[in-house]
Amino acid sequence: MSVQKQYPKCLALLGSTGSVGTQTLDCVRMHPNEFKVLALTAQNNIDLLEKQAREFSVETVGIANLEKAEEFRRRVKGKIHVEEGLEGILKICAYEEADTVLNALVGNIGLRPTLHAMKHKKNVALANKETMVSGGELVMEAARRNKVHLVPIDSEHSAIFQCLNGENKGEISKIILTCSGGPFRGKKLNELKGVTKEQALNHPTWKMGGKITIDSATLMNKGFEVVEAMWLYGVEPERIEVVVHPQSLIHSMVEFVDASIIAQLGTHDMRTPIQYALTYPRRMKCPATRLNLLEAKQFTFEKPDMETFQCLARGYEAARRKGTTATAINAVNDECVGAFLDGKIEFLDIQRTIQKVAEKNRHVTHPVLEDILNADEWARRETRKELGIELSIPVR
Amino acid sequence: MSVQKQYPKCLALLGSTGSVGTQTLDCVRMHPNEFKVLALTAQNNIDLLEKQAREFSVETVGIANLEKAEEFRRRVKGKIHVEEGLEGILKICAYEEADTVLNALVGNIGLRPTLHAMKHKKNVALANKETMVSGGELVMEAARRNKVHLVPIDSEHSAIFQCLNGENKGEISKIILTCSGGPFRGKKLNELKGVTKEQALNHPTWKMGGKITIDSATLMNKGFEVVEAMWLYGVEPERIEVVVHPQSLIHSMVEFVDASIIAQLGTHDMRTPIQYALTYPRRMKCPATRLNLLEAKQFTFEKPDMETFQCLARGYEAARRKGTTATAINAVNDECVGAFLDGKIEFLDIQRTIQKVAEKNRHVTHPVLEDILNADEWARRETRKELGIELSIPVR
Numbered sequence: 001m002s003v004q005k006q007y008p009k010c011l012a013l014l015g016s017t018g019s020v021g022t023q024t025l026d027c028v029r030m031h032p033n034e035f036k037v038l039a040l041t042a043q044n045n046i047d048l049l050e051k052q053a054r055e056f057s058v059e060t061v062g063i064a065n066l067e068k069a070e071e072f073r074r075r076v077k078g079k080i081h082v083e084e085g086l087e088g089i090l091k092i093c094a095y096e097e098a099d100t101v102l103n104a105l106v107g108n109i110g111l112r113p114t115l116h117a118m119k120h121k122k123n124v125a126l127a128n129k130e131t132m133v134s135g136g137e138l139v140m141e142a143a144r145r146n147k148v149h150l151v152p153i154d155s156e157h158s159a160i161f162q163c164l165n166g167e168n169k170g171e172i173s174k175i176i177l178t179c180s181g182g183p184f185r186g187k188k189l190n191e192l193k194g195v196t197k198e199q200a201l202n203h204p205t206w207k208m209g210g211k212i213t214i215d216s217a218t219l220m221n222k223g224f225e226v227v228e229a230m231w232l233y234g235v236e237p238e239r240i241e242v243v244v245h246p247q248s249l250i251h252s253m254v255e256f257v258d259a260s261i262i263a264q265l266g267t268h269d270m271r272t273p274i275q276y277a278l279t280y281p282r283r284m285k286c287p288a289t290r291l292n293l294l295e296a297k298q299f300t301f302e303k304p305d306m307e308t309f310q311c312l313a314r315g316y317e318a319a320r321r322k323g324t325t326a327t328a329i330n331a332v333n334d335e336c337v338g339a340f341l342d343g344k345i346e347f348l349d350i351q352r353t354i355q356k357v358a359e360k361n362r363h364v365t366h367p368v369l370e371d372i373l374n375a376d377e378w379a380r381r382e383t384r385k386e387l388g389i390e391l392s393i394p395v396r
Numbered sequence: 397m398s399v400q401k402q403y404p405k406c407l408a409l410l411g412s413t414g415s416v417g418t419q420t421l422d423c424v425r426m427h428p429n430e431f432k433v434l435a436l437t438a439q440n441n442i443d444l445l446e447k448q449a450r451e452f453s454v455e456t457v458g459i460a461n462l463e464k465a466e467e468f469r470r471r472v473k474g475k476i477h478v479e480e481g482l483e484g485i486l487k488i489c490a491y492e493e494a495d496t497v498l499n500a501l502v503g504n505i506g507l508r509p510t511l512h513a514m515k516h517k518k519n520v521a522l523a524n525k526e527t528m529v530s531g532g533e534l535v536m537e538a539a540r541r542n543k544v545h546l547v548p549i550d551s552e553h554s555a556i557f558q559c560l561n562g563e564n565k566g567e568i569s570k571i572i573l574t575c576s577g578g579p580f581r582g583k584k585l586n587e588l589k590g591v592t593k594e595q596a597l598n599h600p601t602w603k604m605g606g607k608i609t610i611d612s613a614t615l616m617n618k619g620f621e622v623v624e625a626m627w628l629y630g631v632e633p634e635r636i637e638v639v640v641h642p643q644s645l646i647h648s649m650v651e652f653v654d655a656s657i658i659a660q661l662g663t664h665d666m667r668t669p670i671q672y673a674l675t676y677p678r679r680m681k682c683p684a685t686r687l688n689l690l691e692a693k694q695f696t697f698e699k700p701d702m703e704t705f706q707c708l709a710r711g712y713e714a715a716r717r718k719g720t721t722a723t724a725i726n727a728v729n730d731e732c733v734g735a736f737l738d739g740k741i742e743f744l745d746i747q748r749t750i751q752k753v754a755e756k757n758r759h760v761t762h763p764v765l766e767d768i769l770n771a772d773e774w775a776r777r778e779t780r781k782e783l784g785i786e787l788s789i790p791v792r
Binding site: 176255290297 | 558559561562563564567572639646649651652653654655656657658659660661662663665667668671672675677678679680681682684685686687689690692693694695696697698699
């Protein structure tokens with residue numbers, strides 16, 4: 001009997017050792033008869049990868065770092081098949097027996113695996129933000145052409161996706177993206193001078209990786225979500241409203257033409273949107289903690305301050321322009337956040353540099369993959385030149 | 397060309413001169429090519445009924461009060477066909493060219509028209525609460541048997557209905573019914589002694605008719621909604637949670653097995669749920685005011701106080717027992733609220749009498765229509781005996 005017949009869902013999990021990856025495996029653990037993990041991939045963390053591969057009897061792993069791949073091969077002595085580098089990850093995306101690829105890769109490396117998985121008729125559960133920010137148009141087109149589902153995992157986009165369940169996209173009046181406001185909510189520009197990495201990493205509601213936590217502090221994350229929402233739901237940025245909701249319990253909302261608003265709520269537990277992306281259009285019991293409204297007590301709402309948090313305004317601009325502007329902004333931001341986390345630039349240098357470099361971007365309105373990769377590389381080099389520093393992350 | 401071919405929806409509107417009726421006509425006015433009103437009915441208000449009939453070129457009206465029907469006939473001199481009494485309303489429910497009956501009748505008179513409309517294969521947009529409270533099981537069975545849609549108009553039940561759009565009822569974990577708490581929220585039993593009719597009619601969020609406003613003050617309304625939710629969505633009362641949300645902007649929510657909560661929000665404008673019941677599963681532009689979250693600023697949540705507001709506990713009990721207990725409670729409550737509005741009993745007499753009379757109800761678990769009508773009549777007579785007063789409303 002084939003694996004597909006034994007399990008309703010056969011998964012390839014890209015980025016299994018990160019925060020989304022490990023939480024995905026929590027959901028798999030809860031439903032051993034529903035999910036079969038066929039392949040796992042990691043960048044460097046082969047200790048955890050090996051543990052995961054053994055627990056879930058995974059036959060194939062992909063390891064991005066070539067040296068780590070070699071070391072892993074020595075350890076497992078042929079008992080687990082090892083693919084390596086980006087090419088190895090792409091092979092895993094085309095893995096014949098998998099029906100769904102969960103892409104929890106971090107960074108711009110995520111775009112090609114998404115497209116490759118779709119080309120091979122896999123449904124994609126998408127946690128990699130860069131896929132939609134950099135290549136939104138291409139990805140939506142690939143999903144349509146290959147007739148596969150693309151289900152977002154990001155809490156906001158999963159919320160919108162759930163709010164649109166059974167609804168007609170043509171009847172959307174606006175999308176209301178909620179935003180925690182980050183650790184610097186309420187601060188003005190002059191108060192953000194010299195804030196430290198530790199302050200920026202101290203997110204009020206969500207526990208996430210370093211890069212995305214900084215993006216939440218600059219509101220670049222929310223700017224990117226405007227771009228993603230535009231592509232995912234086909235709604236122009238004029239009809240995407242960002243509302244600061246510091247409790248982050250309403251994960252986002254959709255207002256329809258009849259004035260009705262549908263919202264999705266939950267705790268700050270990514271296992272609900274992760275699992276939903278795998279079980280859609282069904283829902284199953286989930287290890288996520290449940291929201292107790294009586295304990296939550298209150299929800300508040302505020303207008304975002306785009307004069308202080310200029311990255312949000314950049315996101316709106318990128319959405320209006322479409323094409324490679326968002327790609328470039330994403331690359332500049334990536335480099336800047338790396339530099340900030342390395343202690344090489346100030347917090348406010350991030351938004352300043354994004355504006356300066358993105359302005360010079362040679363905009364391509366309907367980019368093919370090559371245009372996107374070029375815009376990304378150009379923006380990274382330009383950022384390094386602008387900042388006058390060598391960064392620890394190589395230009396990809 | 398037949399009327400049905402000219403208009404997507406052909407309506408019979410029962411109770412057109414009341415609050416829901418007039419707001420229904422606001423929606424019809426906005427979509428003159430979508431809706432055709434074929435018939436209107438009223439109890440007494442023939443002045444407004446005539447105005448409505450002329451504006452919407454309605455050919456048939458139904459008038460419950462026989463004298464008023466006669467007067468109306470004299471006025472319109474044969475230009476509008478007039479049906480009279482309950483029998484006339486039932487004829488209108490069977491009106492061949494109508495595809496949808498909107499039932500905005502007030503009181504227990506609403507049950508038979510709902511059943512009659514379903515028998516004649518009409519979809520029912522339901523604003524008459526008594527239909528579901530008194531006859532929930534019968535009505536759900538009639539909807540199934542006749543394969544017609546039953547779409548609730550009550551803001552809470554419309555919210556739940558909308559939250560379930562595209563979802564699987566088997567995946568509901570609980571229904572969260574929101575409740576404004578009414579004008580006496582936070583008060584204890586001893587503080588409710590001697591409260592006046594004016595205080596009880598001063599609802600904090602919704603503008604509604606007198607009867608339902610008193611039901612909101614006692615929380616009997618919320619108790620009835622527990623019964624209605626049980627029938628409408630097939631969810632046992634243990635999985636229906638009432639949460640006090642004084643702003644009444646989240647109209648209700650559904651929690652699913654995966655811990656995800658879907659909520660429906662909006663202003664206190666009934667035109668959204670009214671119109672949705674007519675356009676379902678589509679949505680159309682609506683005259684309702686839109687919710688501005690930045691102006692709303694905050695949502696709060698509290699536990700309901702069932703020791704003070706005992707009618708809510710009675711509603712849960714009725715839902716657990718099913719059958720004619722809710723019918724009897726509804727009838728006792730109807731009589732008591734009438735007596736309270738007439739200044740003949742105290743506010744706390746309402747819940748006291750409901751408990752006392754309902755206890756003596758000869759419970760029928762799976763009632764047919766006759767059992768429901770008998771339980772209703774018995775409870776009304778018993779209430780009058782208990783209160784020792786003659787009421788202005790006749791036993792129906």
